[in-house]
Amino acid sequence: MTAKDEKKWFRRNDLARRFGVAPITILRWANDPNHSFPPATNLSAGLTAWPKDAVEQFERRCLGLAD
Secondary structure: OOHHHHOOEEOHHHHHHHHOOOHHHHHHHHHOOOOOOOOOEEEEOOEEEEEHHHHHHHHHHHOOOOO
16 A cells, blocks of 8 residues: 555544544444444455545534535
8 A cells, every 4th residue: 555545544543543432442333233434444454444535424424514
């Protein structure tokens, strides 16, 4: 993954810091069918990330700023 590509993705620890939760909570949110957190994407073996635009859209929805 190039540096440019990395800006398009969030890793689990990045999201945990962003939302002030434990990293395992990110996995719980992503795996809970009743939660609207975006699903993870497997970019390669051992490399899972969340698309930046999907996470930012989730944040806007939570704040009531989405369309």
